[in-house]
Amino acid sequence: MTVQPRTDPSPETEASIRDVPRREVTGAWFLMAGYATLLLGMVWDGQWHGDVGPDNFFTAPHLLLYAGTGIVGLTCLTVVLLTTWGGGAASGTPAVTVFRTFRAPWPFLVGGLGASGNLLYGGVDLWWHDVYGFDIAVPATPSHLGLGLSIQVEIFAMVMAFAVLRRTRAQRWGLALAVGLATMGSTSAFGMVSELVFGWIPGIAPRVLGLGAVSALMLSLVVGLTRGARWPAATGLVFLAVQGALALFAPAATRWYAEAIGQPMRDYARNLPQSLIGFPATFPLVALLAAGAVWWAARRGTGPVGVTAAVGAVAGINAALFYNVVGMEMNLLVTLVAVAGVGAGTGWLGWQCATLLRRFGRFDQIGREVAA
Structure with missing residues (x-):
């Protein structure tokens, strides 16, 4: 059948939305906080390269960017552990078993992979700057391409996490904010x-x-x-x-x-x-x-x-x-x-x-x- 757009979700539709565990609700907001920090560092870094130029791996914009990635990674790890210990197979967002032990809800598995890739390519970026110079930020370099793609994976994870949260008006505003941040980033x-x-x-x-x-x-x-x-x-x-x-x-x-x-x-x-x-x-x-x-x-x-x-x-x-x-x-x-x-x-x-x-x-x- 064809799904027609509606001007607003009906009570019957609201009633069919899954009751998401608190760990995932809180985790979604922490993912947003981490990505907002990352975006702030990324935009600041772009402004720095345009107006000043020379940098190194440990400049303030870079540290802000990687601090945001750290928040995303730690949030995903925490939610995965809490889901594993709390019986994630029976409730919450659909999850996948990792290493035959850990139950990882899909948004937080994706976010964890993105954060891991971001930190990995951050190390590659450090090596690249050491070899070719600190004022080189050509987007097509391997390190910057890897960083960009890893950040995009983190963006998708944030949107996925809020796609589950549609029960309350605050959660739907959270989705709007997540998509607004994702569009810019x-x-x-x-x-x-x-x-x-x-x-x-x-x-x-x-x-x-x-x-x-x-x-x-x-x-x-x-x-x-x-x-x-x-x-x-x-x-x-x-x-x-x-x-x-x-x-x-x-x-x-x-x-x-x-x-x-x-x-x-x-x-x-x-x-x-x-x-x-x-x-x-x-x-x-x-x-x-x-x-x-x-x-x-x-x-x-x-x-x-x-x-x-x-x-x-x-x-x-x-x-x-x-x-x-x-x-x-x-x-x-x-x-x-x-x-x-x-x-x-x-x-x-x-x-x-x-x-x-x-x-x-x-x-x-x-x-x-x-x-x-």
């Missing part, structure tokens, strides 16, 4: 991968394709998980707050830290927040359009797959138009066509992923729910 991995995959295509800006895909994926995830019009809009507002806070923090922290350790600012540094162009600042407008599309689809009884694909295409077009205005080199017409197709595809993919993730937090009767 996915620029690194998706940008690097798009450069590697699409860099050979003439006339197309690969980064636009990557960030268009991020926009489409995250919005369709929110639509698919909440099935309501208000939550895509809430995600856009959360993103606006996150990007605004990072835009205020990173330049000020960079200038303060440079003065504290006696590093001069670059001659061309203008102390402008790089986070405002790291991801399209017009994303909240697309989120509002997505909310309107879901509301319209609910009233007209339109199937969700076409709606999420259309929203994804609009999200991709928004990325192309934003970076064209910023001045990124591209053939606008060719890039618009390509990013609209990529956005529509990732919009469809987001709905399918959301359908699977919803089953993590539902009782067996959710098996009757399938996407169109």
Whole structure:
């Protein structure tokens, strides 16, 4: 049968949501705290490289980044141990047995793997800087590519953890916040991968394709998980707050830290927040359009797959138009066509992923729910 978008979950739907153990609820919020710390360090590090330059493995932005990874890793380990000792096979999120002993709920298994990879590639990054120099931060280097992909795994774990928590309004706001943070933080991995995959295509800006895909994926995830019009809009507002806070923090922290350790600012540094162009600042407008599309689809009884694909295409077009205005080199017409197709595809993919993730937090009767 076809699942139609709803303006808000009904009481009957609320009643069928699984009662998640407290360890997983608390763990989800700790995952968010860890990732927020990591994102703060990552954005600060990008601002540092642009305005100052020289760094080493032990600079404050790096330490903040790895502190966030440490919080994520320790949270996942704690939840896995508590699940193992507390009989995780009988309750909570579906879990997998690791080493024939440990019961690991899927979001925390994924998060633990991401944190382990992040710390591993952090060591590789230290070696890379020792060999090639501290002011080299080319995204396509093996260490930075590994770091970006590991961080993306941590992002997916955070979203998975909150995908289970939909029983209360606070938990749904937590999902909106998680997706807002994930949207901002996915620029690194998706940008690097798009450069590697699409860099050979003439006339197309690969980064636009990557960030268009991020926009489409995250919005369709929110639509698919909440099935309501208000939550895509809430995600856009959360993103606006996150990007605004990072835009205020990173330049000020960079200038303060440079003065504290006696590093001069670059001659061309203008102390402008790089986070405002790291991801399209017009994303909240697309989120509002997505909310309107879901509301319209609910009233007209339109199937969700076409709606999420259309929203994804609009999200991709928004990325192309934003970076064209910023001045990124591209053939606008060719890039618009390509990013609209990529956005529509990732919009469809987001709905399918959301359908699977919803089953993590539902009782067996959710098996009757399938996407169109």
